[in-house]
Amino acid sequence: MSEDHKQMRIDAGLVRELAELLSANELSEIEVEDGDRKIKVKRELTVAAAPVQHVVAAPAAAAPAGSAPQADAASAAAPELSGDMVRSPMVGTCYLAAEPGAANFVSVGDTVKQGDTLLIVEAMKVMNPIVAPRGGRITQLLVANAQPVEFDQPLAVIE
Known part of the structure; x- marks a missing residue:
């Protein structure tokens, strides 16, 4: 076996611990060096739109006859600014x-x-x-x- 192959031993426990640190601290990557050995753990973050808080008026007591419920829901979801x-x-x-x-x-x-x-x-x-x-x-x-x-x-x- 060559020297390079011997250095490629990976401590699975360390990798698990690093992955837990990523999640616990909301990091996207973490890297550890020990002499010639370097371990980098990354995770892909998906960015979700932050929820926008709106004040919604109380619903009307009764919807007028013939009104479309879908139209009411759409207008409530997208208030006019x-x-x-x-x-x-x-x-x-x-x-x-x-x-x-x-x-x-x-x-x-x-x-x-x-x-x-x-x-x-x-x-x-x-x-x-x-x-x-x-x-x-x-x-x-x-x-x-x-x-x-x-x-x-x-x-x-x-x-």
Whole structure:
């Protein structure tokens, strides 16, 4: 046997332990080196869209005769948004306040001026303020505090 073949022994217990560390710490890969031996464990992450929280009005007591239930369900699932949509310029975590326990930067109904901070998106330990592109009234906040956000995800609506 050659020296290279002897070094290829893999400690299955170590690989299992590394895989458990990946899952427990929500990592995508982990690598361990011991002299000339190197073990790298990776997992493929699928990115799912973060759920958008909406306030849904109470259903009507009785649906009018002849109305299509599918149309009602479709309109409830996709509420109409009027005004200027403020979107996330990056992937990260959205924060509505400057620090835990502090008041939110804005709330629905607040009037803002162009350049006012609406919220923060944290990406790679950097806090990025998301500012109002124009003045107006906040009609909707489409994210919750500490919610993960995707690039171009709607965050707020200004009318």
